[in-house]
Amino acid sequence: VVLFKANIHNNPLSTVIPFAGTILGGLLPGEMVVIQGSVPSDADRFQVDLTCGSSVKPRADVAFHFNPRFQRSPCIVCNTLQRERWGREEILNQTPFTAGAAFELIILVLKDKFKVAVNGAHVLEYNHRVELQRVDTLFISGKVKVDVIGIVPPS
Ligand code: 9QG
Secondary structure, eight states: OEEOBTOEEEEEEEEOSSEEEEETTOOOTTOEEEEEEEOOTTOOBEEEEEEESOOTTTTOEEEEEEEEEOSSSOEEEEEEEETTEEOOOEEESOOSOOTTOEEEEEEEEOSSEEEEEETTEEEEEEEOSSOGGGOOEEEEEESOEEEEEEEEOOO
């Protein structure tokens, strides 16, 4: 799948997971990645990964791994994978996601960081560890249902 800017990729039958989309032209500061979907009631975890290419072997670097987990104490684990190794986890020990509920996730791209909002409220920030210019792929996997994906240019 190719993700065009300004275009909302909207598959009424819901997007097949795992989803991989090439972000045409890469991600620029001011742009937003918008994902509307819902969390199945039996979800254990899902992840939204902004990656540098889509290579499987060796595995492409993951500039931003955004990973909500629905365990006894729900959390969001963020990390970066470089040369097939995970770095230091940044963990938020709370989550705006609810198993069984719909959500709108917005990742705002800034020069120095990603800013994440869910259902209209700020959730976390993640400083770039990989040059933003290398990011060109959106990968979504795990227990999640996705209805809409958009790469929205600055207004
Ligand atoms: O567990 O943590 C994030 O720091 C690992 C997980 C890994 C990541 C990582 O196994 O999970 O969430 O993309 C992955 O490799 C997945 C599925 C220490």
